[in-house]
Amino acid sequence: MTILPPKPGDPNASQDVRDRVLQVAARLVAEGGRAALTTRAVVAAAGIQQPTLYRLFGDKTGLLEAVAEAGLASYVADKASAEPDPDPLLDFRMGWDSHVGFGLAHPALFAIIWGNPDPARVSPAANAGRVALRRKVQALAVAGLLRVSETKAERLTHATCTGVVLALLDMPDDDRDIELASITREAVIQAITFAAPATATPGPAGAAIALRASLAHTTGLTPGERLLLAELLDRISEQA
Amino acid sequence: MTILPPKPGDPNASQDVRDRVLQVAARLVAEGGRAALTTRAVVAAAGIQQPTLYRLFGDKTGLLEAVAEAGLASYVADKASAEPDPDPLLDFRMGWDSHVGFGLAHPALFAIIWGNPDPARVSPAANAGRVALRRKVQALAVAGLLRVSETKAERLTHATCTGVVLALLDMPDDDRDIELASITREAVIQAITFAAPATATPGPAGAAIALRASLAHTTGLTPGERLLLAELLDRISEQA
DNA sequence: AACGGAAAGCTATCGTCGATAACGATGCTG
DNA sequence: CAGCATCGTTATCGACGATAGCTTTCCGTT
Numbered sequence: 001m002t003i004l005p006p007k008p009g010d011p012n013a014s015q016d017v018r019d020r021v022l023q024v025a026a027r028l029v030a031e032g033g034r035a036a037l038t039t040r041a042v043v044a045a046a047g048i049q050q051p052t053l054y055r056l057f058g059d060k061t062g063l064l065e066a067v068a069e070a071g072l073a074s075y076v077a078d079k080a081s082a083e084p085d086p087d088p089l090l091d092f093r094m095g096w097d098s099h100v101g102f103g104l105a106h107p108a109l110f111a112i113i114w115g116n117p118d119p120a121r122v123s124p125a126a127n128a129g130r131v132a133l134r135r136k137v138q139a140l141a142v143a144g145l146l147r148v149s150e151t152k153a154e155r156l157t158h159a160t161c162t163g164v165v166l167a168l169l170d171m172p173d174d175d176r177d178i179e180l181a182s183i184t185r186e187a188v189i190q191a192i193t194f195a196a197p198a199t200a201t202p203g204p205a206g207a208a209i210a211l212r213a214s215l216a217h218t219t220g221l222t223p224g225e226r227l228l229l230a231e232l233l234d235r236i237s238e239q240a
Numbered sequence: 241m242t243i244l245p246p247k248p249g250d251p252n253a254s255q256d257v258r259d260r261v262l263q264v265a266a267r268l269v270a271e272g273g274r275a276a277l278t279t280r281a282v283v284a285a286a287g288i289q290q291p292t293l294y295r296l297f298g299d300k301t302g303l304l305e306a307v308a309e310a311g312l313a314s315y316v317a318d319k320a321s322a323e324p325d326p327d328p329l330l331d332f333r334m335g336w337d338s339h340v341g342f343g344l345a346h347p348a349l350f351a352i353i354w355g356n357p358d359p360a361r362v363s364p365a366a367n368a369g370r371v372a373l374r375r376k377v378q379a380l381a382v383a384g385l386l387r388v389s390e391t392k393a394e395r396l397t398h399a400t401c402t403g404v405v406l407a408l409l410d411m412p413d414d415d416r417d418i419e420l421a422s423i424t425r426e427a428v429i430q431a432i433t434f435a436a437p438a439t440a441t442p443g444p445a446g447a448a449i450a451l452r453a454s455l456a457h458t459t460g461l462t463p464g465e466r467l468l469l470a471e472l473l474d475r476i477s478e479q480a
Numbered sequence: 481a482a483c484g485g486a487a488a489g490c491t492a493t494c495g496t497c498g499a500t501a502a503c504g505a506t507g508c509t510g
Numbered sequence: 511c512a513g514c515a516t517c518g519t520t521a522t523c524g525a526c527g528a529t530a531g532c533t534t535t536c537c538g539t540t
Contacts, residue, residue: 039527049490051529060527107357115355117347117409148423155407155420156427163403167395169357180395183388183431187396191427204458206387206434207450211476213381213390214444218476229472232465236451236458237389279498289519291500300498 018056021046025067026109033108037064064112068125071109075102076132088139089195093185095136096161099129100181103165111169114162133158145193153192160188208236258296261286265307266349273348277304304352308365311349315342316372328379329433333425335376336401339369340421343405351409354402373398384447385433393432400428448476 024046028036039060043050057063076098085091103110113125137154140146146153164184168176189195212233215226264286268276279300283290297303316338325331343350353365377394380386386393404424408416452473455466 038525040525050527051491052489054528055488111356115357115406116351117355117406119410119412151417152420152423155417156424159403159407159420159424160400161403162406163399163401166355166357166402166406167399170359172359177391177395180392180399183392184396184399187427187431190430191423204451204454206384207447207454209381209386209389210384211444211447211451211473213378213386214447218444220475221472225472229469232461232469233451234389235460278496280496290498291520292518294499295517 017046017048017052021048021053021056021063022067022070025063026071029067029108029112030106034064034112037067039063065123065125068109068113068123069128071106072102072113072125072128075105076128084136084139088136088143088145089189089193092136092140092189095132096157096185096188097181099133099161100165100168103169104176107169110165115166130154130158140193145195147194148192156192157188160184204236208233212237257286257288257292261288261293261296261303262307262310265303266311269307269348269352270346274304274352277307279303305363305365308349308353308363309368311346312342312353312365312368315345316368324376324379328376328383328385329429332376332380332429335372336397336425336428337421339373339401340405340408344408344416347409350405355406370394370398380433384450387434388432396432397428400424444476448473452477 021042025037025042028041028045037060039050039053042063043053053063057066085094113123113129134150134154137146137150137157140153141150148156161184164181168178168180171177212230215230215233218226221229261282265277265282268281268285277300279290279293282303283293293303297306325334353363353369374390374394377386377390377397380393381390388396401424404421408418408420411417452470455470455473458466461469
């Protein structure tokens with residue numbers, strides 16, 4: 001007459017329980033951040049006891065890492081099902097966008113995995129992501145596109161992509177400058193490969209930006225004219 | 241016969257106590273990370289009681305933010321004492337390196353401020369850093385060096401620099417690829433600035449002249465808007 | 481079919497943490 | 511001197527991470 005222990009005699013009941021705990025924990029993290037992941041909340045929601053939780057995951061850190069790894073694994077499972085694109089550059093772009101997508105879909109998990117650096121601990125989840133990145137960088141190198149060492153390219157990509165996602169997560173979710181991700185991605189490609197720029201640099205934008213910046217120091221304009229001019233310059237700037 | 245309450249009747253004793261608490265808290269964070277910052281450890285090391293701590297900082301989050309702000313403030317105080325370098329590009333590089341230096345000097349504080357995104361909360365410490373960055377980007381724009389909008393340049397710089405520092409902090413401190421910081425810095429400069437200034441003469445007039453010259457190549461403007469913009473640019477140009 | 485060992489479950493508990501209520505002491509003000 | 515505000519002090523609450531010790535259940539062996 002307990003809650004619902006699925007089957008006492010199930011041979012793979014352990015794995016079943018473990019999956020259920022991970023599912024519950026992932027939901028708690030997604031809803032309330034890492035602070036909401038308390039052992040008591042997990043055991044209550046999963047219908048188990050605290051000692052069971054500790055037998056499964058060792059301690060709370062183990063649970064957290066298991067949640068992170070499972071979340072990342074379930075995300076890359078969809079992406080990695082298809083073999084990598086033959087174009088290494090396109091594959092690199094897709095990998096970048098996928099990583100950004102994971103961050104936006106699982107803000108708390110992303111911040112836990114990549115927002116709390118600790119040289120001592122090696123996170124299996126972070127490792128998995130790094131391996132995927134290394135493969136894509138290696139493909140670039142094989143294609144002769146890399147202008148820096150593989151290590152440098154990998155580190156620069158990982159660092160900038162992580163920074164972009166954290167910056168995006170710090171904006172209100174209904175006002176995220178998602179363009180920031182693609183702009184940075186192309187900047188990274190520019191920095192590590194010989195690939196030609198995807199978009200040519202327009203002429204007027206630079207001057208418009210410069211004038212916009214010093215607009216406050218202009219004279220001879222009415223307030224209305226200045227406001228109108230600012231709007232026009234902003235539009236030209238964004239065309240870049 | 242207590243430990244050492246500095247002076248019961250001191251008029252500015254409150255500020256004195258607050259500073260002492262901040263100092264103790266900063267030391268605890270630096271030595272043991274954010275987990276070591278418990279209210280009990282702080283009150284014991286500072287020789288005060290828990291209610292005093294809560295009267296000073298509201299709650300633990302308030303204490304944490306105060307520590308972060310004080311740490312960042314004490315760091316930028318040294319740097320900002322001198323006025324910015326006249327060369328905006330050099331000033332930008334120095335700002336980047338200073339930010340990286342702060343991160344390496346205060347790993348725990350950096351991770352707390354920039355590694356845990358939360359759109360709801362506005363961290364005063366993070367704001368201070370952002371203001372400093374905005375000034376430097378603005379100087380680039382005024383000099384006609386910017387090829388993207390100020391907003392984009394600021395966001396890209398902030399995101400990548402944060403990512404680089406977090407990546408560096410994730411390496412063992414005796415094997416940090418510090419070159420990663422400068423490589424990324426130059427990549428960012430490549431991405432957001434022109435190699436050569438876009439405007440020959442700095443200031444509004446020069447930018448207006450440059451934009452007026454390339455006005456025919458602008459897109460996204462109606463004929464009426466283009467005509468109006470031309471008139472405004474002509475008036476600004478003549479102010480030179 | 482009976483038995484022994486192993487694995488898992490359960491209850492109860494410990495020490496720590498963040499936070500606060502309630503009281504007392506002190507100094508300033510009118 | 512009375513009143514008030516500020517600050518220090520004690521005691522306590524509920525929640526948390528973690529664990530000891532006992533009980534139950536299951537499976538393979540004899």
